[in-house]
Each structure stands twice: as C-alpha cells, then as structure tokens.
Amino acid sequence: MSWPVHPALGDPVMDTMNFLNEIAARYPAAISFAPGRPYDGFFDVEQIFGHLRGYLDHLAAGLNPAQVRDALFQYGPTAGRIQGLIAEALRQDEGFDVPDESIVVTVGAQEAMLLTVRALFSRPEDVLLVCSPCYVGVVGVARLLGVTVRAVPERENGLDAGDLELAIKAEKALGNNPRAVYVIPDHSNPSGNTLGLETREQVLQIAHREQVLVLEDSPYRWAGPSEPVPSLKRLDQHRQVVQLGSFSKTVFPGARVGYVVADQEVAGGGLLAAELAKVKSMVTVNTPPLSQAVVAGALLSGGGGVRDLTAQTRRHYQRAMQLTLDQLQLRLAGLPVRWNRPSGGFFLSLQVPFPADDRELISCAEEFGVLWTPMRYFHPDSGGEHGIRLSISCLSDEEIATGVSRLAVYLTSRCSATSRQ
Ligand SMILES: Cc1ncc(COP(=O)(O)O)c(C=O)c1O
Numbered sequence: 001m002s003w004p005v006h007p008a009l010g011d012p013v014m015d016t017m018n019f020l021n022e023i024a025a026r027y028p029a030a031i032s033f034a035p036g037r038p039y040d041g042f043f044d045v046e047q048i049f050g051h052l053r054g055y056l057d058h059l060a061a062g063l064n065p066a067q068v069r070d071a072l073f074q075y076g077p078t079a080g081r082i083q084g085l086i087a088e089a090l091r092q093d094e095g096f097d098v099p100d101e102s103i104v105v106t107v108g109a110q111e112a113m114l115l116t117v118r119a120l121f122s123r124p125e126d127v128l129l130v131c132s133p134c135y136v137g138v139v140g141v142a143r144l145l146g147v148t149v150r151a152v153p154e155r156e157n158g159l160d161a162g163d164l165e166l167a168i169k170a171e172k173a174l175g176n177n178p179r180a181v182y183v184i185p186d187h188s189n190p191s192g193n194t195l196g197l198e199t200r201e202q203v204l205q206i207a208h209r210e211q212v213l214v215l216e217d218s219p220y221r222w223a224g225p226s227e228p229v230p231s232l233k234r235l236d237q238h239r240q241v242v243q244l245g246s247f248s249k250t251v252f253p254g255a256r257v258g259y260v261v262a263d264q265e266v267a268g269g270g271l272l273a274a275e276l277a278k279v280k281s282m283v284t285v286n287t288p289p290l291s292q293a294v295v296a297g298a299l300l301s302g303g304g305g306v307r308d309l310t311a312q313t314r315r316h317y318q319r320a321m322q323l324t325l326d327q328l329q330l331r332l333a334g335l336p337v338r339w340n341r342p343s344g345g346f347f348l349s350l351q352v353p354f355p356a357d358d359r360e361l362i363s364c365a366e367e368f369g370v371l372w373t374p375m376r377y378f379h380p381d382s383g384g385e386h387g388i389r390l391s392i393s394c395l396s397d398e399e400i401a402t403g404v405s406r407l408a409v410y411l412t413s414r415c416s417a418t419s420r421q
Contacts, residue, residue: 008143016136016377023361023371031403032371033390036189036346038249039316040394051297052290058300072293076286079277080105082296085304086245086259092305093222096234102263102273104280105287108253109217109246112260113141113182114283115276116215116242120179121147127171129181131159133349133378133387135189135217138182150178151380157340158193159183161202168210180213180242186228187220187345190378190389194342197229204232207240213264219246222310223317223393224344239264242272247295249346250306250313257287257295317393318344323400324392331408335415346393349375352411354418355385368410370403 008014024032059068071081083103091097106112117128117138128142132151142149152159152167164181171178183203185195195203207214216232233243243261251257262272280286302309325341325348332339339350354360356374365371375387392400 006144008146011140011143013136013140013143013377013380017140019377020373023365027365027369027371030365030369030371031395031399031406033392033395033403033407034371034373035394036391037394038253039313039320041316042312043252047298048294051294051301053297054300055293055297058296072289074289076289076292078281078286079103079273080259080287080292081289082292082299083259085296085299089299089305090233090261092303093307094231094234096231096236098261098263102261102271104260104262104273104276105292106258106260106280107256107284107287108248109219109244109258110137110141111280111284111287112244112246112258112276113138113215113217114145115279116180116244116260116262117141117145117147118279119272119275120213121145123177124148125176127176127178129164129167129171129178129212130380131183131188132380133190133375133384134182134380135184136378138215138217139380148176149380151383152181153383154191154193158188158191158195159199159203161199161206164203165206165210168206168212172210178210178212180215181207182215182217183232184217184220185232186218187224187342187347189220190347190373190375191349192340192342192345192347194224194229194345200229200232200235204235204237204240208238212240214241215244216241217244217246219249220345220347222250222306223314223346224342225318226307226311226314233261247298247306250310251295251298255291255295257291314344317346320392320395320397320400321345321348323397324348324390324404327401327404331404332411335408335411337411337415346391348390348392350388350390351386352388352414353386354414356388357385360414364407364410368406370406370410372407 023034083100086103087100127148127150129150129152131154139149152163168178221228233241245259247257262276264272266272266275321344336353340348342348373389375384375389
C-alpha cells in the first residue's frame with residue numbers, strides 16, 4: 001500500500017529548501033555561493049551562557065526566584081515572553097512605537113509567515129501577491145495552505161510600484177481579492193535588491209488606496225549599512241503593514257526566534273496579533289522560552305537593539321559584498337554577463353546568456369568546483385531562466401577570490417559555447 005499525501009507536497013518548491021541546504025554537502029570540494037547561512041566566524045558557544053545570564057539577571061530585578069525558574073522551565077504564554085524587549089528594540093533601531101500586545105514571538109520569521117497567511121486568507125478568491133523572484137518559504141506556506149500566489153515580476157532594481165498597482169487591479173478585474181503583498185525591502189533574498197524610499201512610499205500609498213495589506217519581511221536589513229532606508233512599518237500611517245521579524249541573521253539562526261508585529265484591528269474587535277496567537281497555539285504552542293531568553297539576553301547586551309549588536313557582522317557582510325563585486329568586475333569584464341551591486345546583505349544576482357538550470361549547476365560543480373543557485377527556483381511562475389543567485393555570506397576572502405575566479409572560467413567557457421550556437 002502506498003499512502004496518498006497532500007498534493008502540495010509534490011510542488012517543486014517543497015524540495016527547494018532542502019536542496020539548498022544539502023547541495024554543498026554533495027560537492028565538498030566546491031566553493032559554495034549557494035546557502036544563505038550567516039557567517040559563523042563570530043559565533044562563540046560561551047556567548048549563549050552570557051546572554052542567558054544577562055536575561056536571568058534582568059528578570060531577577062523584577063521577579064522572585066520561583067517566577068524566574070518558571071520563565072525558563074515552564075510552558076510560556078502563546079504570544080511570548082519578550083515582546084516588551086522586542087518593542088524596545090524596534091523603538092531604538094527602527095524609530096517606531098508599537099504596543100507589546102501587537103507583537104507575537106514566533107519560531108523564526110518562517111512561522112510568522114504561516115500564522116499570518118493562515119489568519120488572513122480564507123476564501124478561494126483571496127490572492128497573495130509576491131515579488132518574483134521571491135523567497136521560497138512564503139510560496140511554500142501559501143501552497144501548503146491552498147492560498148493562490150500571484151507573482152509581480154521585479155525589474156532590474158527591484159519591485160516597481162506601478163507594476164504592483166497594475167497587478168492588484170488585474171486581480172480585482174478577475175473578481176479576485178488581493179489581500180496582501182509580500183515584500184522583502186532590504187537586500188532581498190534572492191535578488192539582493194533594496195527598495196528606495198520613494199518606492200516604499202508609493203507601495204504604501206497603493207496598499208492604502210487599494211486596501212491591501214503589506215507583509216514586510218526583512219531579515220537582511222541589519223546586514224548592510226548602519227543607516228538603512230526607513231522600514232515600511234516605520235513609514236506606515238494606516239496600519240497597513242504586518243512586519244515579519246527574524247533574529248536569525250542578527251542573533252543566530254539556531255535560536256529559531258522571530259516575531260510578527262500585527263497592530264491591525266480585526267473584524268469583531270481586537271488586534272490581529274491576538275488572532276495570530278490563536279493560530280500559534282495550534283502550531284507550536286509557544287516559542288521555546290529558553291530560546292527567547294537567549295535572544296533577549298543578546299538584545300540587552302547590545303544596549304536594547306540590534307544596531308550595535310550587529311556592528312561587526314554588518315561590516316563583515318559589506319566588505320564581503322564589496323570584495324565579491326570587485327572580483328566580478330576584475331574577472332568577468334568583457335563577458336556578456338550583468339549583475340547588480342548591493343550595498344550589503346547576503347545575495348546578488350547575475351544575468352547570463354544561457355539557461356542556468358540544474359544541469360548547468362551540476363556540471364559547474366563537477367567540472368569547475370563552484371556552486372550557485374539557479375534563480376529559476378525563486379520564481380513561482382515562469383521566469384529567471386537566465387539568472388544566478390550568488391550568496392556571499394559565509395565565505396572567507398580567499399574563498400570569494402577563488403570562487404569568483406572559478407566562476408569566471410566556467411562563464412567564459414559557457415558564454416563562448418553559447419555564442420557559437
Ligand atoms: C527572506 C527570508 N525570510 C525569512 C527567512 C527565514 O527566517 P527565520 O530563520 O527567521 O525563519 C529567510 C531565511 O533564509 C529569508 O531569506
């Protein structure tokens with residue numbers, strides 16, 4: 001007997017995350033520009049104990065020993081224990097003020113996406129708009145929940161607000177209900193693009209006019225310059241933005257802690273955050289208190305926010321990106337290849353004159369010793385056939401230099417084969 005499973009599990013997007021995590025292990029000798037993992041050179045096991053101690057001291061200032069013990073050992077409140085510290089971090093880092101009750105602490109931004117999409121989408125005509133290329137995690141969530149995804153193709157420097165408006169109107173003309181648009185405004189995964197202030201303001205105006213929510217997901221925001229463009233949530237004047245937050249790239253991903261800011265009022269009264277907490281109670285019950293404690297301790301050690309906490313890693317990512325861009329300029333000049341120039345973050349994208357598919361990836365890994373990710377994986381519909389994502393986040397300077405030189409040999413050979421065809 002073979003047991004049928006939910007058809008969404010057969011969707012290619014379901015295999016992408018594992019593929020990205022495992023491909024590097026298949027080619028250990030290759031230099032991998034594939035995985036979007038944080039740089040681990042600054043991780044130190046002792047930091048975890050320090051953060052835990054710092055948070056326990058913080059608790060002990062206001063709670064008795066039994067309460068402190070419970071805060072670590074017991075099931076916690078579904079919405080979390082550290083919303084006050086997260087709200088303070090948002091005040092310091094982002095300059096916006098939200099009540100603690102509008103925050104739900106989640107198991108990474110990934111869970112925040114699941115809770116939000118589950119709570120907001122219920123009817124067959126409800127549509128989630130996403131930029132294309134797009135992070136696979138949100139497309140996967142939508143597919144698992146049976147929610148229709150509609151791609152809004154990015155232009156070379158990111159989402160165009162006019163394209164978004166047209167896409168919303170096209171859905172409405174079809175009788176559909178575009179409920180939300182998912183956006184990665186800073187150093188996007190996978191393109192590496194960052195939206196300028198004007199585009200952000202236009203997106204918010206359109207969202208308000210068309211009554212569409214904006215799901216802002218920006219885990220790479222603090223992997224670039226120290227003064228990022230104001231977040232969509234900061235610019236939001238009509239509570240149109242639900243912010244999906246992550247500590248994976250600012251603290252560490254093993255903690256699996258994120259959050260969602262959902263200060264919208266829902267039909268029937270109350271905040272969207274309270275509804276998300278109901279969903280969470282049936283998914284993960286609560287985010288592990290031990291993980292919340294470590295992340296809280298990290299925030300306290302950074303003076304309350306992530307800006308100072310990430311000073312060293314931000315410098316690292318900016319430098320690694322610049323080094324990669326310099327090497328690309330040096331080694332690919334003259335080839336019919338284009339790429340964008342992010343100011344930080346983990347990713348950049350290349351356009352090549354041949355289809356960059358799985359077969360290409362495998363032959364590049366086997367013959368040239370370098371790995372990358374086909375951009376095709378990140379397009380919910382068609383598109384991206386000629387795109388390559390390079391992730392520079394966890395490579396050393398030597399690996400970047402050698403990796404780009406191997407990539408140049410590969411691209412030179414492929415481009416000349418293409419021009420002969
Ligand atoms: C755009 C984007 N959102 C969310 C996530 C997942 O974040 P978390 O580790 O907080 O679940 C990732 C992870 O790579 C990502 O690239």
